[in-house]
Amino acid sequence: MSESKITAVIVDDEPLAIEGLKLRLENIEDVVIIGEATDGDQAIRLCQELQPDVLFVDLQLPGLSGLEVVQVLQSDIMPLVVFVSAYSEYALDAFELNAIDYILKPANLGRLQKTMQRIRERLSPLQRQQEKYRLLKALGESSGLNIAELEEWLGNPAQPLPSPYRQELVIKNSNNEKVFVPVTDIRWIDAAGDYMCIHTQTDNFIVRITMKKLEADLDENTFQRIHKSTLVNIHCVKGIKTLRNHESLLDLGNEVKLKVSRNYSEAVQKIIHARHS
CATH class of the missing domain: 2.40.50.1020 (LytTr DNA-binding domain)
Structure with a gap:
């Protein structure tokens, strides 16, 4: 996230739905829309290229569904995810993929402001540092490396990951x-x-x-x-x-x-x- 703006990508197969969500988000001063997509494959490419802070994605898309898009992104670059849908029955599946929110269409400004407050909290430097520590701790437990070694590698990821074994x-x-x-x-x-x-x-x-x-x-x-x-x-x-x-x-x-x-x-x-x- 930049110092003052939260970058977002919107994904929906209905252009009018994209435009409506975009107009409401533009009324929230710290949000900037940096990309739009109308299908799952395009959404994945945009997220890989632009690396937004948050992805607003419809569940029903041509080709890959919104859930499938997030499953693919979880093995790559992962923005915070807000599912937007006309149906409520997929909410449990969405939260199992660690979505930050699930909004029913049409999303009004007040509901979006509550969502953005959650996102701000998750993107705060303290929260990110805590999440980074939890991730490094989990990686360390699975790989046998200590946190200091993993942090050093993150500073220069072009180098091979250090080995926990004797060289x-x-x-x-x-x-x-x-x-x-x-x-x-x-x-x-x-x-x-x-x-x-x-x-x-x-x-x-x-x-x-x-x-x-x-x-x-x-x-x-x-x-x-x-x-x-x-x-x-x-x-x-x-x-x-x-x-x-x-x-x-x-x-x-x-x-x-x-x-x-x-x-x-x-x-x-x-x-x-x-x-x-």
Whole structure:
């Protein structure tokens, strides 16, 4: 929203309905109409292009309905939504899509002023900051990232979203020196009690850590459990041989072959799917 104006797009398949709503909204001093559409596809394009603060949309439109327009926009740029309709039976569906209001036609000026007051409250800096925090918190819970990381990314969205997984491991080598091992260099990991043997193309490292903890630190889209004591980098798999009893053998090259136990037989399909996607 600009400092003093609330931008709006009106969508209705009846030009007279658009004109009537437009005339009433123009009597509210902080509202500016920046676009008009007569069908659902055009409404979506306008919202993507103009990014209005609020969308006034009729429910019954040619092609996509008003409800369907909002469902599409929810995965893209989402203005506040006010449904305008001659029928009341769709109100519950509308509010399930988080519409800010549902107005019956013809909308009078007094009713629109109440709607605009709701919109002002939702567009206030404090309310937007609270909604941003709730969104970042929800994203953080689902992605494993903290709010500070997500805010930094929002400041420069051209950068890839940071990963909650380890990008490298700090490991002591045989000379008691700390070395940094990129996880992309790891071919496979096998366990011996509370120790893990980490294998790269050129080195082997012993680390005191449990398999459960190490597996949680690594991206599940890269490292696949194939045995209770073995993790494999799926991008290092060069071939798969099917054995009896629902077991398989993974070929990592350089005469390295790892068995997929029957308890983890679904791992083979996951590896194939990941390599083909």
